[in-house]
Amino acid sequence: MTVEIDEYRPGDEARMAEIAPRAFGRFARHGIDYTLPRDRVESYYRNEVLDFARRMERQPDDLAAFVARRDGEPVGYIVVGIDQGRSELFQMRWGILRSLAVDPDLHHQGIGTKLIQRAMQWFREKRCECVDVGTDQNNIAAIRAYEAAGFRIIYCGMVLSQKLEY
Numbered sequence: 771m772t773v774e775i776d777e778y779r780p781g782d783e784a785r786m787a788e789i790a791p792r793a794f795g796r797f798a799r800h801g802i803d804y805t806l807p808r809d810r811v812e813s814y815y816r817n818e819v820l821d822f823a824r825r826m827e828r829q830p831d832d833l834a835a836f837v838a839r840r841d842g843e844p845v846g847y848i849v850v851g852i853d854q855g856r857s858e859l860f861q862m863r864w865g866i867l868r869s870l871a872v873d874p875d876l877h878h879q880g881i882g883t884k885l886i887q888r889a890m891q892w893f894r895e896k897r898c899e900c901v902d903v904g905t906d907q908n909n910i911a912a913i914r915a916y917e918a919a920g921f922r923i924i925y926c927g928m929v930l931s932q933k934l935e936y
């Protein structure tokens with residue numbers, strides 16, 4: 771299987787928005803909360819991709835995406851950006867790896883690793899001095915891939931939630 775990584779092109783977001791809910795369905799705040807209706811959870815991850823696509827059009831210098839393609843069709847993507855607020859505050863270019871997803875049918879074949887490598891090239895081209903990525907503590911594949919690319923865990927937070935009854 772040959773998979774090529776290249777730049778996001780407008781129109782890719784349709785396929786990316788199909789991959790996102792399938793990839794994230796088992797992870798992250800909404801994916802693991804089975805009190806939430808599944809169709810809304812799927813919409814959440816689909817909309818996140820569509821929102822990235824809109825923001826890339828408006829802020830092409832600060833937000834970018836790279837796409838893994840098999841026979842030209844997107845099978846994974848990574849979204850990268852600059853955190854302007856923190857860059858100004860801390861007087862250094864602060865990069866954020868905003869999203870990463872691979873078609874679940876193609877996991878464990880090195881596609882995620884290739885996407886992260888391409889993202890790191892972008893951060894270096896932008897002269898970032900620091901790059902953050904957040905993930906979940908049970909997301910073993912993501913943690914392994916990020917650590918292999920040089921990231922180290924520096925902080926673990928948690929989300930507490932309660933349902934209010936009336």
Ligand SMILES: CC(C)(COP(=O)(O)OP(=O)(O)OC[C@H]1O[C@@H](n2cnc3c(N)ncnc32)[C@H](O)[C@@H]1OP(=O)(O)O)[C@@H](O)C(=O)NCCC(=O)NCCS
Pocket residue numbers: 793794797869870871872873876877878879880881882883884904905906909910911912914915918
């Ligand atoms: C995280 C993700 C992008 C990795 O993509 P991938 O193409 O499977 O990654 P790779 O094949 O390059 O493998 C990366 C590492 O994860 C490991 N890995 C992949 N799938 C795994 C699995 N199901 N269980 C455990 N480890 C796994 C690989 O062994 C590799 O680690 P190693 O180099 O130490 O062996 C993919 O699992 C995914 O889309 N997950 C859902 C969305 C997500 O969690 N995104 C990241 C959120 S921050």
